[in-house]
Amino acid sequence: MNKTKPIKEKKEKQEKTTKPVRLPRSVQQLIPVKRVFPDSIWQVGNNEFSQTWSFSDINYAVASLDDQRTILDSWGRVLNGLAADSRMKVTLVNSIFDKEANAGTLFLRKQHDGMDKYRAELNQVIMSKAQGSNGIVQQKFMTLTAKRKNIADARQFFGRAGKSLSIGMQRLASSIRLQDNSSRFRILHDFFRPDHRMTKADLDEMIARGQNIADVFCPLALRYHKDYIQTDQGFMRVLFIEEFASRLSDELIHDLMGLPRQMMLSMDIEPVNTQEAHKLLNGLALRVESDIGRWQQRQNNNNNFSAEIPYEFQQMRKVVADYMDDITEHDQRLMLTTITIVHSAKTLEQLNADTESLQEIASGFGCNLTKLAYQQDIGLDTVLPYGLRSVQQQRTLITDNVSILTPFSAQEIQQMGGICYGNNAVSGNLIVANRANLLNGNCIRLGVSGAGKSFSVKQEIAYVLLSTRDDVLVLDPEGEFTPMVGAFGGSMIDISGSSAVRINALDMEKGYADDGKDPLPDKSEFVLSLFEQIMQDDLKAQHRSIIDRCVQAVYRPYIASGYKGDAPTLTNLQAEIKRQPEPEAQELALAAELFISGSLSIFAQKTNVDQNNRLTSYNILDLGEQLLPMGMLVILESIYNRVIQNWRAGRRTWVFVDEFSIFFRYPFATNFFLRMWKQVRKRAGYMTGITQNVGEMLTSKDACWMLANSEFLIMLSQSASDRAALAELLNISDTQLSYVENADPGCGLMKFGGAFIPFVNSFPEDTELYKLMTTKPADREQVKPHGV
Template structure:
C-alpha cells in the first residue's frame, strides 16, 4: 500500500532531472594565467554556493564529454565510454565518441541523427521580469537546454558609456529646443520619449555609481529537441506561450540555427549577437534556482515539495546532525506523519526504533510491526530495573559513577529541587558503589543489583542524612509506585520498542522519563 501511495505521488511530479552548469570563458595571454584564474574562481564558486546551502564542483573532461554525448546522441546515455589513453593509443579523435550520426541545419530548425531540434532566443524582455519564467521553461517536459549568457562589463567602461549616452540625449533635447525657439515656440515642453530616455539613463547611471550595480549583457537561448517536426512545432508554440505569459517574446533564430546551438551548448561560446543590457538586479531574475530538491539515496519518503511537486526523499543520517522535529497546528497530522516515518523506517531499513509514548498512540502500530510495547505504570506487569548494566553501557565512562548520578537525579526529583545536599550525594555515591561490589568482582556474572538492595544499603548507613534519603526513596522502591524495584522482565533487545508512560501521574512522570532514558542508553 505504501509503495502504491509513493508511486502515485511520484506520478504527479514532472519527474525531470535538471542539470545546471556554469561555464566560464575568458581571454588570457597564457595557459598559466588562465589556470590561476580558474583555480581562484573554483574556490569562490564553491564558497558562494555553500552559502546558498548548495554546492559547485569543477567538471573533469570525462563529465564534459558526457554532457555533449547525451545531447548529441539521445537514448544512448548508458553506452558512453571514453578512455583518453586508449583513444590516444589508437589515434582516435575524442569527437568520434560524442558526435551524432548526421547533422543538417535548415532555415528554422536542424536535424540531429533521427531527431529534429530548434533554437529560440529571447527577443523582447518585459518591463518587470519574474523568476517564474526560467523555472517554468525548465519544467517543460522535453529534452531541452536553456542557456543564459552573461557578459559583465567593467564598471569604469559602463559609467563612461552611460555618461556619453546621457550627453547625447541632452544634445538631442538642446537641438529640439533650439528648433522650437527658432519657430518662436518658447513654451513647448520636451517630448515624452526624450524625457523618458533622460530619466531612465540617469537612473541607470545612478545604479552603477551609487548602488554598486554592474552592467551586464545578457542573452537567453533555448535548444529543444523532438522526434518529429510536428511535435517540434507544437513544443515551440508552448515555449513561446510560456514567454508570452511573462510578457516576453521568444523568436526562432532564422538561418542561425548552428550558431544558436553552439551558443546554447556549454562550450562557453557566444555566436549570436542578441544581447540585452541589464543591471545586476535585473540579471538576477534569470535565476534557474527556485527550489531546493531533497532526494537522498537510501532515504525515506517525507512528502511532496510544495513548489516543484517532486518527492522529498530524505536520509537524515547523512546530515551533520540528524535530529528532526515535526511541527504543525492541532489536527494537521503530526502524529500520522510520525507513524508514517516509523513504518517506513521499519520496512525499508534495519534501524532500531525507540518510541517514548506519553499519549498511548503508538501501541497498536508497534504491535503490528511485531515490536515490544513496555507499559510503565503502577498496574502494569512490565518492569525495568534502572540499575541494570548491559554490555557496552557508558561507552568508556565509569558505569558506577553514571548509575550514582541517575540515583541522585531520582532522589532529587522525590525530595524537591535543591533539597539534595553534599552529605546525601556522598551517601548515595557510597551505597551505589557498595551494591555493585559483588557484580563487578564477578566480572558481570553475578545477579544485577535492584533498587531494594540499594535502599537496604542506604538504611544500613549510620548517618542521619542516610535515613532521610531512605525515607524519600521509599515511595518508588517499596511503596505503591515500586514498578522500578524489580528485575527487568521485558524484551529490551527488540528492534522496535515503545515505552508507554500514559498512566504515570504528574508526580512520577519525571522519574519514569529518567529511568526510560537510562534504559534506552
C-alpha cells in the same frame, strides 16, 4: 574604373579573411569542444577555456521581502566579482524523474519475507508522489569562460575564480561543487540521451584508445532545420529572449523553468570593463544629445521654438544618465546579457505546443521569446554548458537588473539513500532526505493534536523497516503504535503497575560513557533524575551527595568484573542507602520505598522481558500518572543500553520518543535527555522527539537550545502562540510560517540542515499501511488486531 577599384580591393580583402566552411561528417564533429584537460578545464574556442561548477538552490520564493532583497544584493555581489575578461553562463537543467534510475535507492526491492505487500504499497505511494509532482528534477550550474594564452594561465585564473565564487555563494547559503570531466560529460549525455545510461568515462583510457570524447555524450543523430533540431530521441528547439521588459521580474526564470519538460535555460553574463562602460555610456549620451539637437533644429526651422523634447528622447536621456550614475556612485557594472532556452519533445507537434507555452509565459512578463531561425546550431552551442556564446544578440543591463533574473527559487532535497518525506510545496518535487548527510541526524517533530505527527513518524518507521536492517525502538505513552508493531512482527512491551513486566532501571552496558571514560558520573546523573521524580523539590544537596556515593558503591563490583553477571538493581541501591549514617539517607530510602520495595516497584528488579526484537515498542499508556515520568526515564535508559549493544555489533538504531517534552519539566531529567540526545548520535543512532506541547518546551532554556540547534525539524500545524514563538526562535519568515497555519494533516514546514522547506505529504487511505498507521478513531476501528 576608379569607382569600382575600392570595391574590388574590399572584395579581395574579404576573400583573404573569409574562412572556408568545413562540413561535419559525423555528429561528433558538431561538438564544439576542442580539448579536454584532466582537471576538467575545456578548451572551447581559440584560446577560450571553461570550467563548470554546480550550485545548490536556496529558498528565495518563500523568503521575506527583506530576505529576498538581501539574496539579490548578495547575488549581485557575486556578479560584480566577475573578472572583466571573463564570462559566466548560469545554466538551469530540467530532467525527467527516472523511476528506473532510482529503483535501487528510493524504491524498495522485494525481500520475500512476508512484507513485500507493504513494500509494493509504499513504492506505489512514492511513485504517485513523483508523478503527482511536476516530475522534474532540476540542477543548477555555472560555467566560467576566459580567454587565456595557454592552459597554465587558464589554471591560474580558474583557481582564483573558483575560490571567489565559493566565498560569494557561501554568503547566499549556497554551495558550489566543481564538476569533474565525468560530471560535465553526464550533463550533456543526460540532455542528449535521457533514456540511455552513460558508460564510465575514463579520460586516460579514451586517450589511449584514440576515442573521441564526444562519443560519451553526443546523440546518435542530429539534423538541423530552419527553427528546430531533429535527433534520434525526438525534436528540440532553441529560443532566445529578443526583447526584455522595461521592468524585469524575479519570477521570469522560475516560471519559464516551471514547464514540466526536459529543457535547459542558460543566461550568459559578460561584465564590461569599467573604462569601456564609461566610454560606451558617453558615446550613447552624445548620440542621444545629437538626436535631440537635430530634432530641435528641425523645430526651429519650422519656427516652433517652444516645442518640448519628445518623451522618448527624454527617457533615453534619463536612462543613460541613470546608468552613468549607477556605475559611478552605486557600485553597479554594465553587463552584456543573453538568455537562451532549449526544450525537447518526442513529437514535432508537442514541440510546437511547448514553444507556444514558453512564449506565453515570457510574454506575460513583457519579454519576447523568439525562435532562432537558421541559427539552431549556434543556439545549441550557446545554451549548453560548454562555455561558448555564439548567439550574438546581447542586452546591456546593470548589475541590479541581472541579479533580479535570479536563478534561485526553492531549495530542493533529493539525496541518494534518503527517505521520501513528501513533496516540496513550492516546486512540487519529491523531498528525499538522508539523515546521514547531517552533522546531527536527530529529528524533532512538532504539531498540535491531529496534525499528523505520529502518522508521519510511522511512515518513516515503515520505510526504515522495509528498506534497511536497522533496529527501531519506540517509547509510546499513548499506545498509538500497537497495530503497526503487530503487523510488522515487532515486540510490544506493555508496562503498567499491574503487569508482570520488570525492567531494571540500573542496567548498564559496556561503552555507556564516551571514549572509555568513567561511566559512573553519567549513571549517577540518571539515578539523580529518578529521585528527582520521586522527591521533586524535596531533593536537597545532601541527598544528591548520598545518592552519588551509593551509586559508585553498588556499581564498583559490576564494572570490575568487566560488566559480567547481573547489573545492580534499585533494591541493591536502597539497601546501600540505608547503610549510610546520615539521617538524610533514611529520608531517601523512605521516599523511594513505594517505587523500590512497594507496589510500584516494576523498575526495581531484574529485567524479565526480551528487548531484542528488531522492532520494539514500549507501551506505557497504562503506567499511571505517578509512574509515567519515572517510567519514561527508565525506559529511555533501557533503550540507550540497546543502542550501545547495536553500536558494538555494527547495527544502526532509530529511536522514537513520543511526548518527550515531559523530560524538560525537571532539571536532572533534562540533563539526562540532552546527554542521551548527543550520545545516541555518536553510537550510530538517530533519535526523534515528538510532542504537541510546544509551549511547554519553549519555557525551558535547554529545550529552546535544542530546537535552535537541531538540523532536522518537522513542524506540522501549530497554534498561533506557538507559531510566533517558533518564528522568533528559528528566524522563520512570515511566508514560511504560513505553511504551519491551519495546515492539513501531515503538511507543514521542514528544516533540513540550513534550509526551510514547505512540504505536503498525503497518503492514500485505501491502503493496508494507512490502516496500520492512522490514529483516527473511525479508521482504527477497521483495523484487525495482530498478534504481538
